[in-house]
Amino acid sequence: MDIAVAKRRSSFSGKFFAAAVLITICFVMFKQSLNSSSHNMFSYHEAGVTHVLVTGGAGYIGSHAALRLLKDSYRVTILDNLSRGNIGAVRVLQKLFPEPGRLQFIYADLGDAKAVNKIFSENAFDAVMHFAAVAYVGESTLEPLRYYHNITSNTLLVLEAMAAHNVKTLIYSSTCATYGEPEKMPITEETTQVPINPYGKAKKMAEDIILDFSKNSDMGVMILRYFNVIGSDPEGKLGEAPRPELREQGRISGACFDAARGIIPGLKVRGTDYETADGTCVRDYIDVTDLVDAHVKALAHAQPGKVGIYNVGTGKGSSVKEFVEACKKATGVDIKVEYLSRRPGDYAKVYSDPSKVRKELNWTAHYTLQESLQIAWRWQKSHLNGYGLSNAMG
Numbered sequence: 001m002d003i004a005v006a007k008r009r010s011s012f013s014g015k016f017f018a019a020a021v022l023i024t025i026c027f028v029m030f031k032q033s034l035n036s037s038s039h040n041m042f043s044y045h046e047a048g049v050t051h052v053l054v055t056g057g058a059g060y061i062g063s064h065a066a067l068r069l070l071k072d073s074y075r076v077t078i079l080d081n082l083s084r085g086n087i088g089a090v091r092v093l094q095k096l097f098p099e100p101g102r103l104q105f106i107y108a109d110l111g112d113a114k115a116v117n118k119i120f121s122e123n124a125f126d127a128v129m130h131f132a133a134v135a136y137v138g139e140s141t142l143e144p145l146r147y148y149h150n151i152t153s154n155t156l157l158v159l160e161a162m163a164a165h166n167v168k169t170l171i172y173s174s175t176c177a178t179y180g181e182p183e184k185m186p187i188t189e190e191t192t193q194v195p196i197n198p199y200g201k202a203k204k205m206a207e208d209i210i211l212d213f214s215k216n217s218d219m220g221v222m223i224l225r226y227f228n229v230i231g232s233d234p235e236g237k238l239g240e241a242p243r244p245e246l247r248e249q250g251r252i253s254g255a256c257f258d259a260a261r262g263i264i265p266g267l268k269v270r271g272t273d274y275e276t277a278d279g280t281c282v283r284d285y286i287d288v289t290d291l292v293d294a295h296v297k298a299l300a301h302a303q304p305g306k307v308g309i310y311n312v313g314t315g316k317g318s319s320v321k322e323f324v325e326a327c328k329k330a331t332g333v334d335i336k337v338e339y340l341s342r343r344p345g346d347y348a349k350v351y352s353d354p355s356k357v358r359k360e361l362n363w364t365a366h367y368t369l370q371e372s373l374q375i376a377w378r379w380q381k382s383h384l385n386g387y388g389l390s391n392a393m394g
């Protein structure tokens with residue numbers, strides 16, 4: 001009797017044990033299949049596949065860059081803490097490229113050195129496109145530390161992680177704001193950089209850190225200094241959707257669309273007595289699709305131990321008045337325009353000489369101001385609420 005009971009018990013616990021083992025195995029296999037289809041492909045270098053880390057890839061320019069890279073068969077990891085970008089843009093990309101090993105999104109803060117290091121040790125990046133930053137001149141004068149922290153110090157962190165994990169190529173987002181207000185136009189790469197606001201200074205400092213580091217390293221570096229970026233994906237997959245609270249800081253294209261939609265009563269043009277043909281400020285507007293094309297070309301041309309610095313602009317200046325006319329045509333709305341006195345800190349004329357990037361990277365801008373605005377307006381009209389989900393995780 002005793003023996004029989006013990007036997008039954010042991011066979012019961014044996015079955016229980018076997019079931020537990022089976023469940024554990026299933027669970028482990030399930031987890032592994034989840035991982036191996038997505039995570040593991042990002043952890044190893046694969047011959048013929050270039051894995052690009054896109055920091056700030058949920059943002060305006062970064063999301064467009066990720067789209068282009070994915071179209072061109074790159075493997076992409078987006079790192080963003082959604083402090084400014086849109087998870088909706090990432091969702092669009094995930095839907096377009098659901099295959100394993102194409103795109104992964106990592107929610108992390110670049111200011112967190114430990115987290116960044118872990119990400120670099122768990123992923124096999126071949127290159128970094130470093131877009132993540134805060135990027136409003138006005139805000140930078142009010143909150144300079146935010147700019148030095150999130151631009152300069154975070155770039156240092158990215159560079160340290162790249163060095164520690166042997167990532168060999170960096171494409172850096174810089175800006176014409178690093179030149180300040182040069183006397184002579186157009187701006188070439190040799191124009192002396194004298195930035196006049198914390199945004200431009202923080203970017204210049206980040207450039208200097210990168211340049212000093214690269215003197216003694218075999219990293220291939222491309223620094224792209226963008227002019228005024230406008231437009232959106234011509235297929236209408238992505239657009240520009242800044243947080244409502246950032247609208248005030250905003251850029252002229254956003255203001256133009258807001259005025260056309262009646263969200264704001266009209267456009268305020270600040271300054272009509274500048275030394276320009278029509279008295280309003282002149283800027284060089286570069287389309288975002290053209291801009292990301294320059295990034296892909298820069299990536300292809302990057303060489304170990306070399307640094308390339310390029311202005312990315314159209315080479316053609318447009319006045320605010322011309323911009324407003326193009327905006328009216330693109331939207332078909334007769335936007336009300338109010339002319340006010342100058343805003344402090346604006347300079348009369350800024351436009352690029354893009355001949356170096358044309359010669360060395362075979363890149364030129366294709367979109368006209370009018371075309372860019374037309375494309376962007378189409379997205380704005382069909383996405384009145386931006387990405388909709390933009391604040392869901394931010």
Ligand SMILES: NC(=O)c1ccc[n+]([C@@H]2O[C@H](COP(=O)([O-])OP(=O)(O)OC[C@H]3O[C@@H](n4cnc5c(N)ncnc54)[C@H](O)[C@@H]3O)[C@@H](O)[C@H]2O)c1
Nearest residue numbers: 056058059060061080081082083084085110132133175229
């Ligand atoms: N938009 C322009 O006209 C322009 C002109 C010249 C240069 N740039 C540069 O281009 C880059 C991209 O600009 P954008 O207009 O796309 O800006 P954006 O604000 O749309 O995108 C920046 C992204 O970086 C992310 N980010 C910021 N801090 C982060 C952090 N600590 N950790 C993780 N993610 C973080 C934000 O969430 C956001 O998604 C910036 O470096 C900017 O300085 C922009």
Ligand SMILES: *[C@@H]1O[C@H](CO)[C@@H](O)[C@H](O)[C@H]1NC(C)=O
Nearest residue numbers: 081082083109110111150394
């Ligand atoms: C994003 O990163 C910054 C530091 O760079 C941090 O201060 C901020 O709180 C982060 N935001 C989110 C939503 O994690």
Ligand SMILES: *[C@@H]1O[C@H](CO)[C@@H](O)[C@H](O)[C@H]1NC(C)=O
Nearest residue numbers: 083084134145146147149150
């Ligand atoms: C940038 O840094 C500051 C700290 O200086 C932090 O408060 C802020 O949240 C950071 N991130 C952004 C996106 O501004």
Ligand SMILES: *[C@@H]1O[C@H](CO)[C@@H](O)[C@H](O)[C@H]1NC(C)=O
Nearest residue numbers: 358359360361362363364366
């Ligand atoms: C430069 O780009 C054009 C297309 O924009 C292409 O037709 C041409 O072959 C390229 N030239 C070189 C030298 O790669």
